[in-house]
Amino acid sequence: MCNVIDSPLLSIVTINFNGYKDTCELIDSIKRHIHSVSYEIIVVDNASRQQEGELIKSNYPWVSVICSTVNLGFSGGNNLGIKQANGEYIFLLNNDTYVCDDHFDVLIKLLKENDRMGIISPKIRFAAQPQLIQYAGFTSLSHITLRNKAIGYAEVDNGQFNSTYQTGYAHGAALLIKKTVIEKIGLMPEIFFLYYEELDWCTKALENNYEIWYSGSATIYHKESQSTGEASPLKTYYMTRNRLLYAWRHKEGLLKWVSLLYLI
Structure with a gap:
């Protein structure tokens, strides 16, 4: 039995965009496994074809489904869900x-016990x-390049990353944040639409003296780029565009122009 109540501790927000099967599998996995905390699930349907939002409403009446008439992108879709969230913590x-x-x-316990810990991501396989x-x-x-590397990428998981530690940035596929942090730093920047918005958000958190953490105590499994396609033209366009945008927003002086020239 799922642990869903009217005043949940945790709000789980996910975006559906022509991914009905994946979204159902996620909801089913949450219902099957998450019993330690009270939660709500909020699905934002980003103007999918075939009225997928209505299908999710019909099959999961206990899930809150918000149907947008336009594709708001990753940041806009998440923001729409965040605005409806009732939990103290938003995943x-x-x-x-x-x-x-x-x-x-x-x-949640890690975030609760550390006032400066603003955002945390679990291990992702x-x-x-x-x-x-x-x-x-x-x-x-x-x-200069505005690129970074995922720690542990493609390594066999032998428990070498089971600890909890500060990290450069959270992962947009699985990101837990306190609602009070959002109230201070604002919603996700919708100017990015897709990609780099979570890096910008984490940067905003860091600028407000919050810390970004990773914890190997929980694991999420990721099918990777099902919505946009691995190395798709859409992904390439937004990754390139948004690196430039991030440099413009967060770099200053000579460093800004060196980075922009490199990226161009």
Whole structure:
């Protein structure tokens, strides 16, 4: 039995965009495994074809479904869900992820006990090769290339990243944040639409003296780029565009222009 109540501790927000099957698998996995905390699930349908939002409403009447008439992108869709969230903690989960354990309470406890800890991401493994790690934290962004690396990427998970530590940035596929932090730093920047918005958000949190953490105490499985396609033209366009946009927003002086010239 799922632990859904009217005044939940946790709000789980996910975006559906022509990904009905994945979204259903995520909801089913949450219902099956998460019992340690009270929660609500909010699905934002980003103007999918075939009225997928209505299908989700019909099949999961206990899930809050918000149907947008336009595609708001990753940041806009998440913001729409965040505005409706009732929980003290908000977990942004990609719809192409699923859970296999009940350790969300550990992540919440970490945030609750540390006022400066603003955002935390769990360990992420590849769904297609579940023994391999996709994310165990991020290195800092290069000041020039605005690229970074996922710690542990493609390594076999032998428990080497089971600890909890500060990291450069959270992962947009699985990101837990306090509502009070959002109230201070604002919603996700919608100017990005897709990609780099979580890096910008984390940067805003860091600028407001919050810390970004990773914890290997919980694991999420990620199917990776099901919505936009691996190395698709859409992904390439927004990754390139948004690196330039991030540099413009967050770099100053000579460093800004060096970074912009490199990226161009």
